[in-house]
Amino acid sequence: MTEQFKGNLMLLIASLIWGSAFVAQSAGMEFVGPFTYNMSRSFIGLLVLIPVTIFFRKRRTKYHPLSEEKRRLLNKNSLIGGIFCGLVLSIASNLQQVGLSSTTAGKAGFITALYIVIVPVIGLLLGKKVTKLIWFCVFTAITGFYLLCIKEGFAIGKGDILCLLGAFTFSAHILVIDHFSTGYTDGVMISCVQFAVVGLMSMLLTILFETPSFAAIWEAKLQILYSGILSSGVAYTLQILGQRTTNPAIAPLIMSMESVFAVFFGWLILHETMTLREMLGCIIVFIAVVLAQLPTSKMTEHEE
Template identity: 25%
Template sequence: MNQFKLFGNLSRWNTQSKADFMMLIVTMLWGSSYLFMQMGLDSLQAFNLIALRFGIAFILAGLIFYKRLIRIDFKTLFYGFILGTILFLVISVVTIGLKFTTISNTGFLFSLSVIFVPLLLALFFKIKPEKKVIYGVTIAFIGIALLTLNGELKINSGDYLIILGAIFYAVQIIVTDKLTKNVDSITLGIIQLGVTGAWGLLFSLFIEKPHLPSTTKSWIAIMALSILCSAIGFIGQAVAQKHTTATHTGLIFSMEPVFAAIFAFIFVGETLPGKGYIGAILILVGVLAAEFNFKNPFMRKRFNKTVDSSEA
């Protein structure tokens, strides 16, 4: 009986490990998205870019998983509308903000969503933040100042928008965690893509003059954003979060700015000033401090639970 308990615990650990690994791949893809968005914005306006990115992703994912869409129920459709609307807010402010700041700044500031998750949980669900979250916020705040403040002690408008996008994404992480448990996660992810693209098209029609990309560079950016960063990325997130927690998602997502900075350096030669690197490191340290339990690491806790159950 004890052996069955042991294998049951290992099975659950393996399921969560696979989900966490999937989130790591998704995070790497998202780290590249800022580069592709900046490439796409050279010839497309913000909402036009969003409409194409998520519209194409929705069509491709829908063709692959059409059997799931045929069986869709109202609950999944409604949940997809909610998540797609929140995602549209996230992508809109980040896409617009990227016009006025750097890829590296965007990656590190957007990672603050990891800190905003426990803060929002405390605000709306009365879950008191742990001391490590308070320490993490303090460290990250100092990092933000070093990364973004210029000689006049001002933060540019692009950085403000990225921070707002991080707040919206924290909401999206929490809501996704709540909604993916009782519906088909792949179908939910597909509907989310379609709703986001529909909102982008609607705003583009009223505010911009939508058109197809006119250069090879723009098409590469759109297809990479659609297939890698959207279709695989957001459906992968929905599937992974069905088998892992919002806290785990946030911790893994903290690696995104590292990937973003690497892509920015390799492909466009983007670097930060000296204080910017210090600020970026402090933001990453703050994010990790807010998420990781250094006294009781995840693996040690899992191991202890396994041993206890095997000895019971």
């Protein structure tokens, strides 16, 4: 199993978790506001990641001890990376969450999925090479998302604009992770710091714009725990670790599978049905993701 395949698999598992968390997120919003929800799930994710960070640090100290200079450099880089990732993610997740309150899920899903186009375009501007096949897969995936998510007229409203801004910010988050995860950093520590920042930023927004209630949070405890432990704690850590060895143009395509899994779990748990159009969209997205992995896989085999 190549390192690239491991990275792709981590991102696919993260997408599956995010897709399943859609059910918890929808149910949790019945009790609390968007900022309160993001604050709660982020702090839960932080609590999960603190012992994980300590475990991996002790393991590294035992089997791969570092000099004092390298240890300080690792901690410094990871702290800076976590702060930047957290700032960008807090903006992206809260824009999306607020946008969802005033637009349809189908529109929000399609608009947010535009990050699979934005990432390679930004990467191209930054001097990264993007193959013709990747561009073909990008537009194929967009077609699939359109069939999967759009069910009514496409008008631009306040929620649509917020989700579009969120898509641009999610694109920036992917590129920021790509920058820091490939350097001399600790991926788990980055994730830990990231959610501390998201939690604090969301808490500030909660205090300013909402009236948080412990009783309401308690009502949504199961949904928040699920999102906090799996979606925030596990999935975003897998994203950081997975992006170490995955092409930044392919990473968003794999992570865009979140919407496909969301439809599946919506059908499985919420008993929502898929039309022929939606099933066709799922198939097209799967094809795009599989094709997107071919060029780098062949390159890896050649290099070996």
